[in-house]
Amino acid sequence: MQLSLSAKIIVVTGLVIILVLAVIAIFAPLIAPYDPTIGELSERLKPPCWQEGGSRDHILGTDTLGRDVLSRLIYGTRTSLTVAVIAILIAGSIGSLLGITAGYLGGWVDTVIMRLTDLAFSFPTILLALVLAFVLGPSFFNIILVISLVLWVEYARMARGEALKIRGMDYVALAQVAGCSKIRIMLRHILPNVASSLIVLATLQVGMVIVLESSLSFLGVGVPPPDPDWGSMVAGGRSYIFSAWWLSAVPGVAIVITVLSFNLLGDTLTEYINPSLRRQGGW
Amino acid sequence: MTEAVLETKDIKKYFPVIKGILFSKTTGWVKAVDGVDLYIGTGETLGLVGESGCGKTTIAKLLLMLEKLTDGSIIFRGRDLKEFTREDVRQYRKSVQAVFQNPLSSLDPRMKVGSIISEPLIVDRTLDRKGVKDRVTTVLEAVGLDPRSAKAYPQEFSGGQKQRIAIARALASDPQLIILDEPISSQDVSIRAQLMNLLKDLQDSMGVSFLFIAHDLATVRYLSDRINVMYLGKIVECTNREDLYTNPLHPYTKALLSASLPHDPDSRREGDVLSGEVPSPLNPPTGCRFHTRCSQAMPECSQTDPVFKEVQPGHSVACLLYQ
Amino acid sequence: MQRYIVKRLLQGTLILFLVSIIVFLLGRQIGDPVALLLPEYSTEEDRIRLTEQLGLDKSLPEQYAIFIWNALQGDLGNSIRGAREPALDLVLERVPASLMLASIAVFISLLIGIPLGVLAAVKRGSLLDTTARVLALLGQATPVFLLAIMGMYIFSVQLGWFPTSGYGRPEQFVLPVLTMSCFMVAAFLRLTRASMLEVVDSEYIKLARIKGLSERNVIWKHALRNSLIPVLTFMGTIFGRMISGAVIVETIFAWPGIGRLAYDAVMQRNYPVLQAVVLFIATSFLVINLLVDILYAFIDPRIRYSQ
Numbered sequence: 001m002q003l004s005l006s007a008k009i010i011v012v013t014g015l016v017i018i019l020v021l022a023v024i025a026i027f028a029p030l031i032a033p034y035d036p037t038i039g040e041l042s043e044r045l046k047p048p049c050w051q052e053g054g055s056r057d058h059i060l061g062t063d064t065l066g067r068d069v070l071s072r073l074i075y076g077t078r079t080s081l082t083v084a085v086i087a088i089l090i091a092g093s094i095g096s097l098l099g100i101t102a103g104y105l106g107g108w109v110d111t112v113i114m115r116l117t118d119l120a121f122s123f124p125t126i127l128l129a130l131v132l133a134f135v136l137g138p139s140f141f142n143i144i145l146v147i148s149l150v151l152w153v154e155y156a157r158m159a160r161g162e163a164l165k166i167r168g169m170d171y172v173a174l175a176q177v178a179g180c181s182k183i184r185i186m187l188r189h190i191l192p193n194v195a196s197s198l199i200v201l202a203t204l205q206v207g208m209v210i211v212l213e214s215s216l217s218f219l220g221v222g223v224p225p226p227d228p229d230w231g232s233m234v235a236g237g238r239s240y241i242f243s244a245w246w247l248s249a250v251p252g253v254a255i256v257i258t259v260l261s262f263n264l265l266g267d268t269l270t271e272y273i274n275p276s277l278r279r280q281g282g283w
Numbered sequence: 284m285t286e287a288v289l290e291t292k293d294i295k296k297y298f299p300v301i302k303g304i305l306f307s308k309t310t311g312w313v314k315a316v317d318g319v320d321l322y323i324g325t326g327e328t329l330g331l332v333g334e335s336g337c338g339k340t341t342i343a344k345l346l347l348m349l350e351k352l353t354d355g356s357i358i359f360r361g362r363d364l365k366e367f368t369r370e371d372v373r374q375y376r377k378s379v380q381a382v383f384q385n386p387l388s389s390l391d392p393r394m395k396v397g398s399i400i401s402e403p404l405i406v407d408r409t410l411d412r413k414g415v416k417d418r419v420t421t422v423l424e425a426v427g428l429d430p431r432s433a434k435a436y437p438q439e440f441s442g443g444q445k446q447r448i449a450i451a452r453a454l455a456s457d458p459q460l461i462i463l464d465e466p467i468s469s470q471d472v473s474i475r476a477q478l479m480n481l482l483k484d485l486q487d488s489m490g491v492s493f494l495f496i497a498h499d500l501a502t503v504r505y506l507s508d509r510i511n512v513m514y515l516g517k518i519v520e521c522t523n524r525e526d527l528y529t530n531p532l533h534p535y536t537k538a539l540l541s542a543s544l545p546h547d548p549d550s551r552r553e554g555d556v557l558s559g560e561v562p563s564p565l566n567p568p569t570g571c572r573f574h575t576r577c578s579q580a581m582p583e584c585s586q587t588d589p590v591f592k593e594v595q596p597g598h599s600v601a602c603l604l605y606q
Numbered sequence: 607m608q609r610y611i612v613k614r615l616l617q618g619t620l621i622l623f624l625v626s627i628i629v630f631l632l633g634r635q636i637g638d639p640v641a642l643l644l645p646e647y648s649t650e651e652d653r654i655r656l657t658e659q660l661g662l663d664k665s666l667p668e669q670y671a672i673f674i675w676n677a678l679q680g681d682l683g684n685s686i687r688g689a690r691e692p693a694l695d696l697v698l699e700r701v702p703a704s705l706m707l708a709s710i711a712v713f714i715s716l717l718i719g720i721p722l723g724v725l726a727a728v729k730r731g732s733l734l735d736t737t738a739r740v741l742a743l744l745g746q747a748t749p750v751f752l753l754a755i756m757g758m759y760i761f762s763v764q765l766g767w768f769p770t771s772g773y774g775r776p777e778q779f780v781l782p783v784l785t786m787s788c789f790m791v792a793a794f795l796r797l798t799r800a801s802m803l804e805v806v807d808s809e810y811i812k813l814a815r816i817k818g819l820s821e822r823n824v825i826w827k828h829a830l831r832n833s834l835i836p837v838l839t840f841m842g843t844i845f846g847r848m849i850s851g852a853v854i855v856e857t858i859f860a861w862p863g864i865g866r867l868a869y870d871a872v873m874q875r876n877y878p879v880l881q882a883v884v885l886f887i888a889t890s891f892l893v894i895n896l897l898v899d900i901l902y903a904f905i906d907p908r909i910r911y912s913q
């Protein structure tokens with residue numbers, strides 16, 4: 001299908017931003033001017049270079065411990081994207097397999113899995129994260145676990161819906177006639193036919209994961225300090241909102257731009273690649 | 284008649300009608316197939332004809348073990364399917380294949396033609412890679428396609444070619460019986476004849492049996508040795524091809540025949556034209572199921588269900604006119 | 607109907623049972639509660655006495671039985687910080703503040719989101735529609751905590767209109783409520799717009815038009831009424847997000863609700879309070895879900911149970 005001009009601009013802009021972010025995340029050690037975890041206390045709370053009192057040494061200023069904000073921002077990109085990729089891979093695989101199983105097998109398996117999605121869908125994520133952090137302590141693993149527990153639901157629901165449609169196709173019946181096992185039918189026939197929708201969904205979810213991840217880190221139950229992370233950077237700047245606004249603003253802007261890019265790209269892709277998957281929003 | 288590949292004895296398939304979503308209750312049964320006997324001889328083609336919704340596809344699915352029988356038995360090479368072990372089922376899967384009506388839905392769009400055709404061989408695991416490849420080439424050539432087609436996706440082919448691919452796949456495991464469920468009705472008229480010729484050639488060269496399903500008598504005529512006419516889940520008439528077309532007995536068959544010969548007004552007898560809707564299999568008419576549309580219906584037709592029996596040598600009918 | 611309710615009640619009880627096991631293990635997971643509870647200089651005798659008093663010398667299933675028995679009588683243990691009040695009291699004390707925040711926020715979101723959604727759908731492609739889209743996208747891309755801090759910076763630090771924290775006076779409600787409403791406005795707007803578009807194109811509405819009903823009547827009465835079903839469905843699932851939002855908003859604005867209580871409990875490793883919060887939320891969650899489901903079953907059984 002042909003993309004309209006504005007859609008093209010959106011897709012290209014979104015893609016460029018995402019590519020830049022990916023490059024930043026991968027080459028963070030080469031790009032970042034300073035070590036993100038080590039600060040110079042004598043240099044603390046320096047404003048960005050365009051502000052009075054700022055200097056070229058720290059383009060985006062320094063935080064309360066004298067760490068370079070730009071370097072932390074760069075490494076924070078790495079954290080956010082890594083979490084997003086791992087969580088989506090885990091949740092995507094588990095959710096899709098559960099959804100396909102539910103849709104293809106039907107019966108009580110379907111009932112149980114769908115009840116689980118209902119439960120997980122309306123479960124208070126942040127509370128779950130708090131409890132897990134309480135038990136396990138804040139950690140990288142903890143975030144991945146919590147986010148995966150939330151994310152799998154959408155994959156499961158979508159994969160189930162698609163599997164229900166595909167189950168009725170003649171090629172599935174013919175696969176059975178050929179003697180294929182149920183597992184082979186799910187993996188070789190249903191999964192490949194659901195895959196494109198799943199991939200679009202994954203794009204749509206990156207933004208959501210970044211929001212979740214930064215919220216967890218903001219509350220102190222995500223990436224443990226001193227590792228750099230956008231959410232905890234915002235949190236760290238909170239008490240200095242009167243005097244050093246940039247501490248919260250800089251990572252905040254980074255979050256919004258990143259999430260927006262992924263959402264716009266995902267929405268546009270959905271619209272054109274797989275309109276049936278369009279979220280109820282329709283835009 | 285040759286020795287049977289497959290026979291059915293009084294098979295039935297009732298689908299439950301479920302009402303209510305929270306408190307589901309079975310409120311009735313759709314008697315899609317209601318006591319059908321079929322006999323498919325080795326190397327022979329059995330035609331199965333009936334209007335839409337009379338239960339033809341359901342029979343196909345029962346024979347392909349895609350649906351469970353409600354009652355009756357299916358006998359393959361003298362053995363009841365109910366007694367099959369896993370290994371028997373595996374052999375059966377190899378021996379009985381199918382081609383469905385809509386090639387668009389029959390071919391997995393994410394698989395290359397080669398993988399589609401070789402799937403029955405791959406899950407069977409008796410042939411090695413080389414053997415599988417050779418077999419794919421053989422069957423592609425047999426259906427008149429370039430062996431290089433194996434590397435393409437089904438979307439790249441025309442409707443007729445797609446159906447050839449579907450036939451090639453059905454042939455791959457060298458089956459004894461292929462069930463053809465309206466294999467040509469979705470095709471253009473020009474393609475139909477080609478496909479029919481292809482099927483005939485294949486049968487002659489491979490000795491495979493066909494169950495050929497269609498909704499009109501014109502289509503089955505060319506291929507079938509014997510023909511079953513079906514109405515609302517039951518067989519109403521069965522005889523060999525010549526007999527059926529020259530000497531139809533059942534009023535329904537006569538009506539179907541005159542419908543299939545629209546250009547020959549002489550052969551169309553008054554009153555044989557089918558009128559009215561097919562009754563729902565959920566509430567089939569009492570007595571003879573055809574009495575609501577039958578031009579020769581008698582008072583007792585709505586009371587007595589006619590028995591399906593041989594009234595002339597090799598010619599069976601279920602109609603009170605002949606009992 | 608009765609059978610359905612009984613079935614759902616049993617399901618709910620089962621889930622609650624599982625949650626209670628998790629919650630119980632939560633308390634055992636964090637190490638030795640005795641060490642946590644005892645004052646700094648206490649004797650071995652004190653230790654043993656407290657261990658017995660807490661029943662920690664018994665087997666795990668026995669301990670669980672005691673836990674449940676006490677819980678059923680409303681005793682979820684005492685806070686291990688501050689004045690050592692009963693944990694359940696602490697939770698119940700905080701409920702009104704959270705409830706107030708949530709209900710005002712939902713009310714405002716409905717008030718803004720639904721009419722905006724209708725207008726955006728009716729004037730599809732107009733400036734209003736585009737603006738609404740941009741707002742919805744931005745709303746989705748901005749985490750609640752960021753919104754809260756931005757609100758604080760603009761309205762408290764720069765403009766000095768509202769206080770940054772506190773609970774009680776009307777002006778203290780503004781920022782927390784606004785923050786809470788934002789994501790819900792975006793959601794209601796999207797949902798209403800989408801289902802309006804669907805309904806407006808339906809045969810039913812065409813018929814209403816043909817019958818000569820006024821456009822205004824058609825849109826605001828007939829179409830809207832039918833588009834509200836997905837919104838209602840969404841309301842059923844909003845509870846979890848509200849709790850999540852509440853934890854963040856209440857923490858940032860020092861709002862004395864259960865979200866803040868949960869956060870503090872985690873930070874202070876105050877496990878009886880965390881247990882009480884989780885049990886309380888799980889129970890209300892199940893009760894609300896049950897009520898919503900029953901409501902649906904009455905309104906239209908197809909909404910939830912057919913795909």
Ligand SMILES: Nc1ncnc2c1ncn2[C@@H]1O[C@H](COP(=O)(O)OP(=O)(O)OP(=O)(O)O)[C@@H](O)[C@H]1O
Nearest residue numbers: 298313315334335336337338339340341342498564
């Ligand atoms: N899975 C099912 N559940 C309930 N009813 C079914 C099911 N499959 C088929 N039926 C019903 O059984 C009857 C026979 O259907 P079937 O598909 O066998 O007809 P057909 O002769 O193949 O028709 P067509 O020419 O349209 O393919 C129909 O009334 C159909 O509605």
Ligand code: SF4
Nearest residue numbers: 571574577584602603
């Ligand atoms: S039994 Fe009666 S109704 Fe049925 S086909 Fe024969 S004549 Fe017609």
Ligand SMILES: [Mg+2]
Nearest residue numbers: 339340341464
């Ligand atoms: Mg059919």
